[in-house]
Amino acid sequence: MDAILLLLVVVPLVIAVVLVVWAIGAYNGLVTLRNRxxxxxxxxDVQLKQRADLIPNLVETVKGYATHENEVLTQVTAARAGAVQLAADPHATLAQRAAAENQLTHALMNLTATAEAYPQLQANQNFLGLQNQLKDLEQRIAYARQFYNDVVMKYNTKIETVPSNIIANLFHFTQAQYFQADEASRAVPQVKF
Structure with missing residues (x-):
């Protein structure tokens, strides 16, 4: 009789402890992924800030050679201003920031394509150095975006899959947004003279 009573007390207690340990592990895993x-x-954001800081130098260098390409230079300057403004806005959403950065990427592609029409500019060491810095930054931004999207996928998967979705719903974990290129960023830049 004492063994049965002991069994009736110990088994539910062990099950409760296992469930609590699992819940703590699931919660901590979700918090870790959310922080990642x-x-x-x-x-x-760090890479985008570096790119935004580099752009005025690039625009000024191109401006010296391509004075009649004001539309392209204006687009780059306006896109940079919009991206910097949203970066400073604590209420800006990821979608708004991504759209502004995609617009800036598209404007930079147009600037680079336009610059190819000026042989003197292509030979300018300052321009070549800035262009290489921009190329390196764009590669680091692409890597950072890929890393971010990989972490978002893991986080969103954990939120959606059983049994961790129970803890996610209980503690109101919400899905993160992917950083996606818009249609304008996928388009090939058009250079018109």
């Missing part, structure tokens, strides 16, 4: 998503975006 935030860190991933912060890494993208």
């Amino acid at each position: 998503v935030g860190n991933g975006w912060a890494q993208i």
Whole structure:
């Protein structure tokens, strides 16, 4: 009789302890992934800031050679201003920031394509150095975006799959947004003279 009573007390207690340990592990895993998503975006943000800081020098260098290409230079300057403004806005959403950065990427592609029409500019060491810095930054941004999207996929998968979705719903974990290129960024730049 004492063994049965002991069994009736111990088994539910062990099950409760296992469930609590699992819930803590699931919660901590979700928090870790949510923090990695935030860190991933912060890494993208650092690279975007460096790109935004480089662009005025690039625009000024091109401006010296391509004075009649004001439309392209204006687009780059306006796109940079929009991206910097949204970066400083704490209420800007990831979608708004991504759209502004995609617009800036498209404007930079147009600037690079336009610059190819000026042989003197292509030979300018300052321009070549800035262009190489921009190329390196774009590669780091692409890597940071890929890392971010990989972490978002893991986080969103954990939120959606059983049994961790129980903890996610209980503690109101929400899905993160992917950083996606828009249609304008996928298009090939058009250079018109």
